[in-house]
Amino acid sequence: MPEPTTPRVLAITNQKGGVGKTTTAINLGAALASLGEQVLIIDLDPQGNASTGLGVAARDRENTTYELLHEEAPLASVIRQTSVERLDLAPATTDLSSTDVELGSQENRVFLLKDALSTDTARDYDYILIDCPPSLSLLTVNALVACDAVLVPLQAEFFALEGLSQLMLTVRDVRETANPGLRIEGVVLTMYDQRNNLSQQVEALQGAYTAKVTELQTQSAEQVKGIAQHHQQLFLQQKKKLLKENRFS
Numbered sequence: 001m002p003e004p005t006t007p008r009v010l011a012i013t014n015q016k017g018g019v020g021k022t023t024t025a026i027n028l029g030a031a032l033a034s035l036g037e038q039v040l041i042i043d044l045d046p047q048g049n050a051s052t053g054l055g056v057a058a059r060d061r062e063n064t065t066y067e068l069l070h071e072e073a074p075l076a077s078v079i080r081q082t083s084v085e086r087l088d089l090a091p092a093t094t095d096l097s098s099t100d101v102e103l104g105s106q107e108n109r110v111f112l113l114k115d116a117l118s119t120d121t122a123r124d125y126d127y128i129l130i131d132c133p134p135s136l137s138l139l140t141v142n143a144l145v146a147c148d149a150v151l152v153p154l155q156a157e158f159f160a161l162e163g164l165s166q167l168m169l170t171v172r173d174v175r176e177t178a179n180p181g182l183r184i185e186g187v188v189l190t191m192y193d194q195r196n197n198l199s200q201q202v203e204a205l206q207g208a209y210t211a212k213v214t215e216l217q218t219q220s221a222e223q224v225k226g227i228a229q230h231h232q233q234l235f236l237q238q239k240k241k242l243l244k245e246n247r248f249s
């Protein structure tokens with residue numbers, strides 16, 4: 001298969017909070033970069049966790065995704081290099097929280113990110129990963145319109161499926177209106193604990209959404225926490241093979 005000439009754009013989204021969106025974005029980004037891919041993470045969350053997690057302090061975030069969406073700064077001036085080779089970041093600050101209100105009445109409001117990514121700068125990347133906020137806000141809709149596919153981190157616990165149907169309805173709406181090619185790339189089970197018997201839930205999930213269930217779960221929650229605190233990316237070697245075989249094409 002020929003190499004794609006435009007970046008694969010993946011929105012990492014789930015309106016449920018704390019399910020591992022940012023951790024998935026950072027680790028998947030670092031993993032792809034370690035395979036030689038040029039990767040850009042777009043922090044689309046006012047919490048700015050991906051920016052902090054990649055070591056870009058709030059005071060160093062001059063141009064951010066706020067300016068990008070408000071058409072006040074081009075993508076090239078927003079992008080920051082990170083300490084991870086080939087992994088760049090478009091950072092966010094709390095400013096982004098007012099975007100829904102400020103841009104909500106603009107006619108092109110759902111296309112702002114897509115337009116911002118329609119540049120030569122974006123074409124320098126093999127992958128663009130969008131870290132979405134825990135909501136189905138205008139920010140998330142912008143991500144769904146701008147992306148090729150959606151990756152849904154899902155916490156491997158009892159209530160995980162609640163709320164997923166709302167996300168799927170939003171995906172369907174966006175597909176029918178602004179982004180006909182939008183696909184569900186897969187569900188990433190996070191915080192998987194082998195001590196729980198989750199096989200039935202996983203089976204139900206596969207049946208319900210006919211999406212690939214990609215088990216990129218990490219080995220231990222403690223390990224992930226420690227890594228986040230030290231602003232380092234986690235990349236488990238045993239996942240490398242899995243990523244190579246399943247390169248989100």
Ligand SMILES: Nc1ncnc2c1ncn2[C@@H]1O[C@H](COP(=O)(O)OP(=O)(O)OP(=O)(O)O)[C@@H](O)[C@H]1O
Nearest residue numbers: 017018019020021022023134190191218221224225
């Ligand atoms: N795969 C995982 N295994 C274990 N712990 C994880 C995993 N992914 C995330 N965590 C931990 O769970 C917590 C929440 O993760 P994270 O911030 O990535 O979630 P989020 O969905 O981005 O949250 P928010 O909705 O607030 O943006 C963090 O403490 C993180 O270290």
Ligand SMILES: [Mg+2]
Nearest residue numbers: 021022045049
């Ligand atoms: Mg997050």
